[in-house]
Amino acid sequence: MKDWFKYIVATVAGLALVLIFPESGIAKSIINTGAAVFENLGRYILIPFVFISFTSGIANLRRQKQALKAVAYSLGWGVITSLALTVTAGLVAWKIFPADFSGVTGTEAIGALELTPFSEFITNVINSNVLASFTGNISLLLPVVVFALLLGIALKPDEDFIRPAFAVMNSFSEAFYKLARILTELLILGVVFISAVWFAETFSSNIISDSIKLVILVALVTLLAIFLVLPLLLLILGKTRKPYLWLFALIPPAILAWFSGSTITAQVPLLLHTRNNLGVAKRVSSTSIPLLAIMGRSGSAMIGVVTVCSLYSTINGTSIPFLSLLLAILLTTLFSLISITTPPGTEILFIVAMTGSLMGNDFTSTLPIILPMMPFLLGASALVDTISAGFGAGTVGRILQAHSPVKAKDYL
Numbered sequence: 001m002k003d004w005f006k007y008i009v010a011t012v013a014g015l016a017l018v019l020i021f022p023e024s025g026i027a028k029s030i031i032n033t034g035a036a037v038f039e040n041l042g043r044y045i046l047i048p049f050v051f052i053s054f055t056s057g058i059a060n061l062r063r064q065k066q067a068l069k070a071v072a073y074s075l076g077w078g079v080i081t082s083l084a085l086t087v088t089a090g091l092v093a094w095k096i097f098p099a100d101f102s103g104v105t106g107t108e109a110i111g112a113l114e115l116t117p118f119s120e121f122i123t124n125v126i127n128s129n130v131l132a133s134f135t136g137n138i139s140l141l142l143p144v145v146v147f148a149l150l151l152g153i154a155l156k157p158d159e160d161f162i163r164p165a166f167a168v169m170n171s172f173s174e175a176f177y178k179l180a181r182i183l184t185e186l187l188i189l190g191v192v193f194i195s196a197v198w199f200a201e202t203f204s205s206n207i208i209s210d211s212i213k214l215v216i217l218v219a220l221v222t223l224l225a226i227f228l229v230l231p232l233l234l235l236i237l238g239k240t241r242k243p244y245l246w247l248f249a250l251i252p253p254a255i256l257a258w259f260s261g262s263t264i265t266a267q268v269p270l271l272l273h274t275r276n277n278l279g280v281a282k283r284v285s286s287t288s289i290p291l292l293a294i295m296g297r298s299g300s301a302m303i304g305v306v307t308v309c310s311l312y313s314t315i316n317g318t319s320i321p322f323l324s325l326l327l328a329i330l331l332t333t334l335f336s337l338i339s340i341t342t343p344p345g346t347e348i349l350f351i352v353a354m355t356g357s358l359m360g361n362d363f364t365s366t367l368p369i370i371l372p373m374m375p376f377l378l379g380a381s382a383l384v385d386t387i388s389a390g391f392g393a394g395t396v397g398r399i400l401q402a403h404s405p406v407k408a409k410d411y412l
Helices: 003-020 025-044 046-063 067-096 118-125 130-134 138-154 163-205 212-237 243-249 251-260 267-276 282-295 298-316 322-336 347-359 364-399
Strands: none
Touching: 003 025, 003 163, 003 251, 025 046, 025 163, 025 251, 025 267, 046 067, 046 138, 046 163, 046 267, 046 282, 067 212, 067 282, 067 298, 067 322, 067 364, 138 282, 163 251, 163 267, 163 282, 163 364, 212 243, 212 298, 212 364, 243 251, 243 364, 251 267, 251 364, 267 282, 267 364, 282 364, 298 322, 298 347, 298 364, 322 347, 347 364
């Protein structure tokens, strides 16, 4: 049985749990606990996995004299997709299908956003104790990648005494991919709990009935992103005629990303399916995916600009001016590149708050009305981030000719 089918069945099971036990306190407690456990499990091996596989990937790319190109193409894909998606989403939210938060009622207060100061951010990138990153917040993925990059450069097997270390790191990388396969299977059960929490939050907030127009707007820009904009970019840059087959190959991590609202939770299955289903060489997938997880948040930028446009309409009673829209597109793209520094789940709030501040609109007091929409906003941004990262790794693999064709019948 294929992973995509298992994950869809798990989603249906999660919905069934909510429908069968809508008011049970015990059931809610079990579901919430299960979701938390599996979300943590999804991140459990990520930091060591990224450290080992990124180091091995960079060393292999240097061996092939492709390291600089792989990094440059990965970051280039992140910037291009972010700009393309924010422009598309901004135009849709501006004139084609404008919406606002007038039907949404936020009841929770939002404290100060915990943005890491720039000086501390730079210090953490080159941390005095990088091993602390292995037990710290997931936002410390960046210093781990930096350390792995430096180690990978040093591990280029061009000297006899380096080759054994290179071989060991490469073997550990293969072992972690085997472990990723086991974890991906375990997360099938996790999707049952994680999706159940998403459905419960969505049904209890009545957000669909209270603000159907805003829900449609988010759904519309998300569908345009994954079925039009990203496939077009894949056709142009990735030189593949099968963008929708690639989309089909990434269904399992996409489902996990949507319901968890976190591209980080979906990283391990994404690494696995990008390599095994898209046929991307291990050295490329192990390098591109972590880089795009940090600086390829095109989905976060897209949802950020939609939220800014909708909040502006809510506060001012009119559509955002065109010049302000252009500024919002630029700022949401830029702030998405550093949203990894914020606590998990606050990326959209950070992008919106910072963009509004530089545009001369203080959205801080109105941010609570966004909270009921968070399952949709975080889910959509994580879904697009995950698919974009997979497409990006596939594109880099194509450009570097570091890929092998995989038939759909051979997908995991």
